Amino acid sequence: MLLEYFQMLDHVQSIxxxxxxxxxxxxxxxxxxxxxxxxxxxxxxxxxxxxxSMAQASGILYMALSEFKVMPFLMSVDTAKMRQFxxxxxxxxxxxxxxxxxxxxxxxxxxxxxxxxRVCNSQLKFATRSFDEVPTLEHIMELAERVSLQxxxxxxxxxxxx
Amino acid sequence: MSETFNKVAEIIAETSEIDLETxxxxxxxxxxxxxxxxxxxxxxxxxxxxFGIKVPLEQWTQEINDGKANAEDYFILKNxxxxxxxxxxxxx
Numbered sequence: 001m002l003l004e005y006f007q008m009l010d011h012v013q014s015i016x017x018x019x020x021x022x023x024x025x026x027x028x029x030x031x032x033x034x035x036x037x038x039x040x041x042x043x044x045x046x047x048x049x050x051x052x053s054m055a056q057a058s059g060i061l062y063m064a065l066s067e068f069k070v071m072p073f074l075m076s077v078d079t080a081k082m083r084q085f086x087x088x089x090x091x092x093x094x095x096x097x098x099x100x101x102x103x104x105x106x107x108x109x110x111x112x113x114x115x116x117x118r119v120c121n122s123q124l125k126f127a128t129r130s131f132d133e134v135p136t137l138e139h140i141m142e143l144a145e146r147v148s149l150q151x152x153x154x155x156x157x158x159x160x161x162x
Numbered sequence: 163m164s165e166t167f168n169k170v171a172e173i174i175a176e177t178s179e180i181d182l183e184t185x186x187x188x189x190x191x192x193x194x195x196x197x198x199x200x201x202x203x204x205x206x207x208x209x210x211x212x213f214g215i216k217v218p219l220e221q222w223t224q225e226i227n228d229g230k231a232n233a234e235d236y237f238i239l240k241n242x243x244x245x246x247x248x249x250x251x252x253x254x
Binding site: 075076100101102103104105107125127 | 200203204211216218219220223
């Protein structure tokens with residue numbers, strides 16, 4: 001994770017096209033300028049960045065499901081609960097599952113666990129835009145490569161075929 | 163009033179914090195009720211879930227933009243409820 005660059009996802013652990021779900025692993029950095037203010041003497045992963053992490057996991061999931069035809073943009077944090085402090089160096093398991101696929105929007109249910117304990121959860125709503133309308137596909141494909149999304153997709157498809 | 167209208171009015175009242183009494187079949191969701199696009203997506207999500215349908219919002223928007231339909235065809239509540247009933251019938 002590079003918090004100051006909004007790089008919230010490290011590695012896609014698995015993706016399931018039938019279940020419309022994804023699991024992403026990310027490690028909170030030991031040091032970040034974010035922690036200088038949040039909070040001096042008590043560095044904590046900000047709740048808004050936990051929500052951003054869940055949003056990015058949902059986003060890359062839905063882009064994979066749509067074969068990179070549309071990009072979801074976060075438009076509503078319907079519910080969000082921050083249940084425990086998240087500290088530097090902790091490993092996050094970010095789970096997202098598509099709850100509803102509407103016309104021009106998608107809804108996901110997400111959670112983050114640390115050492116098997118749920119630290120936060122949310123329901124997020126996204127407006128979807130065709131990549132014909134937004135100039136972000138190249139950046140998104142770089143992100144997908146960095147987090148090994150294609151490896152997870154290949155692993156899923158191999159499992160379905162066998 | 164129809165069961166569909168009553169349910170949709172409840173959804174709108176709850177989602178957009180509008181007094182249920184002010185919502186009528188002739189209400190225009192945008193002009194009369196002041197529902198913006200974000201709230202409208204929340205309403206469509208609730209309608210999709212309530213009735214087990216997928217309101218084709220993108221198609222409707224395209225038809226309006228192309229001049230093939232009027233906004234009133236979809237955004238006057240009695241018309242919206244008629245479209246919902248058609249989608250429910252098609253599903254069954």
